[in-house]
Amino acid sequence: MYNEKSRRPKGMKAVAVINDYLKRSTYTPYSNLSLIDIGCSTGYMTKIYGENFETVIGTDIDVSAVSYAKKHNSKDNITYQIADSMNLPFQDNCFDVATCLHIYEHVPDSEKMISEIYRVLKPNGFCLFLAGNRFVLIEPHYRLPLLSAIPKPLAHHYLRVTKKGEFYYENLLSYWKLKKLVNKFEVIDYTLEVIKEPGKFHATEMIAPNSRHQKIYIILLRLIYWISPTYIWILAKK
Numbered sequence: 001m002y003n004e005k006s007r008r009p010k011g012m013k014a015v016a017v018i019n020d021y022l023k024r025s026t027y028t029p030y031s032n033l034s035l036i037d038i039g040c041s042t043g044y045m046t047k048i049y050g051e052n053f054e055t056v057i058g059t060d061i062d063v064s065a066v067s068y069a070k071k072h073n074s075k076d077n078i079t080y081q082i083a084d085s086m087n088l089p090f091q092d093n094c095f096d097v098a099t100c101l102h103i104y105e106h107v108p109d110s111e112k113m114i115s116e117i118y119r120v121l122k123p124n125g126f127c128l129f130l131a132g133n134r135f136v137l138i139e140p141h142y143r144l145p146l147l148s149a150i151p152k153p154l155a156h157h158y159l160r161v162t163k164k165g166e167f168y169y170e171n172l173l174s175y176w177k178l179k180k181l182v183n184k185f186e187v188i189d190y191t192l193e194v195i196k197e198p199g200k201f202h203a204t205e206m207i208a209p210n211s212r213h214q215k216i217y218i219i220l221l222r223l224i225y226w227i228s229p230t231y232i233w234i235l236a237k238k
Contacts, residue, residue, distance in 0.1 A: 130232055
């Protein structure tokens with residue numbers, strides 16, 4: 001989170017997906033829009049959003065990270081605020097765009113967070129939502145095989161045995177439960193599009209165009225989409 005070199009490409013990917021969706025929709029140019037970055041942490045990605053949107057607010061519960069963001073990643077059109085994603089301190093219908101990238105699994109009540117995102121978005125507003133899958137071979141936070149797929153009591157024991165921790169806090173969901181989580185929204189799925197066109201979406205360091213890896217991934221997702229480690233969704237407010 002404190003490494004600008006690793007965070008900037010992620011921010012560029014997010015902006016590319018948002019911009020592509022805006023070109024397809026009847027929305028105004030994104031330079032005139034307001035954005036809330038939920039789980040902004042140290043603000044490196046928030047700063048990139050500030051280069052593209054008129055006003056940006058980054059929110060997080062991590063006091064030290066928000067303090068760092070204010071010192072290192074501020075601009076005239078960016079503000080940072082300590083805020084709980086399950087109880088956002090903003091009025092209804094006040095943001096055009098939200099970003100929520102790999103945040104839901106860290107929140108005690110992801111349903112409440114999604115409801116809050118829905119509430120603060122304007123009519124026809126939307127959220128870029130990146131979500132990890134419970135049924136993934138290598139769990140992304142601790143890099144342990146099948147950690148998120150097994151029952152919680154076993155996951156806690158797994159962490160202790162491998163000396164990675166004492167308690168498995170994260171709550172990753174399956175594809176089907178993620179769909180239920182966001183059922184208030186219309187879902188526009190960019191997962192396969194990003195894999196098909198990594199250059200367009202600034203993802204070539206992850207997937208080389210025309211590579212064997214890319215071709216295999218496309219085939220697998222078409223056949224068994226529910227195994228994708230990550231989903232890239234635009235959630236449009238109905």
